Amino acid sequence: MAGKLKVRVDQDKCQGHARCKSLAPELFDLDEFGNAHEVGDGSVPEGLEDKAYLAQSNCPEIAIEVTEE
Amino acid sequence: MSDSASIMPEHPPVTDWVNDFDHTDPTWTENPFPIWEELRAASPVVHTERFLGCYMPTTYQAVKEIAYDTEHFSSRRVIVRDIRPEITARAPPITSDPPEHKPAKQLLLPPFTPDAMKKLEPRVRAICNELIDEFIADGKCDAAARYTKHVPVRAIAHMLGIPEKDGDLFIKWIHGILELGIKDDNALMEAVREMTGYFAAHLEQRKQNPTDDLISTLMKARDKDGNPLADEHVLGSLRLLLIAGIDTTWSAIGSSLWHLAKTPADRERLVKEPELMPLAVEELLRAYSPVTMAREVMKETTVSGCPVKSGNMVLLSFPAANRDPAMFPDADKVVIDRKENRHAAFGLGIHRCVGSNLARMEMTVAIEEWLKRIPDFRLDPAGKVTWSEGTVRGPRQLPMLFGKTN
Structure with missing residues (x-):
């Protein structure tokens, strides 16, 4: 098992291209x-790794x- | 009116692209891609004696180095022209360097976030359909003159709170500044003067009767010391929004429709799989990036190992960077669902286009609404596609026929 992602x-x-928010x-x-930040502590829920x-x-x-944690 | 004394001598045709490039040459205007390939093969940075001396970075890496280096490269001139007159009409933040740049840009960012664009989207969708209603029954149209031009004009007018019907004036000024102005200083100054007068009148009106639009938002803005912006700053920013917000997006929508007109496979795929639109828009932005910027070299330095001397301009070609095969596999191919795409169509570093979210929304909506109403279309073989010259590249005549070929 791979570890959890952050x-x-x-x-x-960050210059606010907002590509991450769109994808x-x-x-x-x-x-x-319009500048980006990670949601919460940045933990990636299972299934959203891609x-x-x-x-x-x-x-x-x-x-x-x-x-990878 | 322009007098002939202000017009620079005609440029001789280019015979040696590597040592004498010219982005206003008709060969470049018609099809710049093979030229960029030749220049890139020669060096990461090339130079021309034209325009009083000008470099051009040809790789993604060299473009990025310059865009990030505000110490050696100033934004005080953002168009490569035949002359370098004294700087009078500034347009912050695009013509600003650090430390003035950041506060000027912060003021403009909130009205252009993706959320703000979502509120504008229904109006843009309606604009697209109003335009299509005017020509769809004809079975053909010049898509540049009847459609792609008007979408951004009306959208930005709506945002600024100025009449959408004044669009023809805006287009005239932009032509004077971005195309004629490269070689004709009077055409540029006349356009700037008319534009400033136009916006000054709108400012005066709002001093009496404040409104709920972007002009009033700028007038109400306060700097970090709590002081309102000088009228000159507001006027400069309004000039910028109008110049930067119109023929750029006009070009991007036009190039996209041009590509789809001659590429049935991509067109059919987007009709069948509309969920591909976000990736497709980014790929069309990469392959047909409309905007080339400029910098002025302030101090001698090196870029990708090449010496660069002060006193020269830099043609900062994001479009050429986006065709660099070292950065993008199959760079000269439009891969409509390209997954990895760090394109620089909106610039890199602190000068990232303030209107990028607006441009994306307008492109997406304009292509979606066109494909819904006109899923089959092709270039009209009886007409001719023509491209704008200079700083912003896109189709200015785009004759199309609708429906399937028999």
């Missing part, structure tokens, strides 16, 4: 300026980290 948005790198709204949300990696691989600023 996502994190690097606030210094994985369960995992990412936007603030009033979406976490999809969001990561579409971020133009390489601002998303996906780590």
Whole structure:
């Protein structure tokens, strides 16, 4: 069994392209300026692992980290 | 009116692209993709003596290095032109560098979030259908003149709270600034003057009678010290929203419909699988990115190992970056469901397009509504597709025939 995934948005790198929110709204949300942050503590619920990696691989600023716990 | 003295001499045709490129050359305007490939094969950064000296990064990596480096590359000039007159009409935040950039941008961001765009979406859907109603019975149309042009004009007018019917004026000013202005300073200054006068009158009206639109939002905005913005700042930002918000999206929608007109497989797939639209929109943005920006070199440095000297401009071609095969496998192929797509159509770094969520929404809605009403269409062989010159690339004539071929 692979470990549980966590996502994190690097606030210094995020420029608000909002690609993550569009691809994985369960995992990412936007603030009033449209900049992204992870939902809750960033834990990826089972079944959404592909979406976490999809969001990561579409971020133009390489601002998303996906780590295995 | 423009007088001939302000128009720069015609540019000689390009014979050596690597050492003498020119993004206003008719060959580039018609089909830039093979040129970018040639330049990329030669060097990550090429140079031309035209435009008083100008570099062009040709790879995704080199474009990214420049976009992230605000110390050596200034945004105070964002169009590569024949001349570099004194800077008078600023348009913050696009023409701002740090530290002025961030507060100017923060003011504009909240009205352009995806949630804000959702509220605007029903109006844009209605605009698309009103436009289609006007020509669908003809069985054909120039999609650039009758459709793709008007969607962003009406949408941004609606947001700003200015009459949608003033759209023809906006298009005239934008043509003066982004196309004629590269070679004709009077055309540019005249357009800026008219535009500023137009918005100044709307500001005055709102000082008497505040409204609930984006112009009033900007007028009510306060800087970090609690002071209102100077009229000049508000006017600059309004000029920016109008210039940046119209022919860019007009071009993106037009290129998308042009691609779908000549690619039945992609068209049929989108009709059958509308859930692919979000991926398709990103791929069309990558393959046909409309916007090329510029920077001015402030200090000598190197980019991807190439020396870059101050006093030159930089043609910052996000469209060329998006065709770099080192970054995108099959870069010259439209893969309508491309999964990994870190395209830079809206820029990279702090100057990420403030209207990117608006542009995506308009593109999505304009393509969806067109496909619902006109699922089968093709380029009219009796007509000619023409492309805009310079900074923003998209079809300006797009003759289409509707229905299946027999």
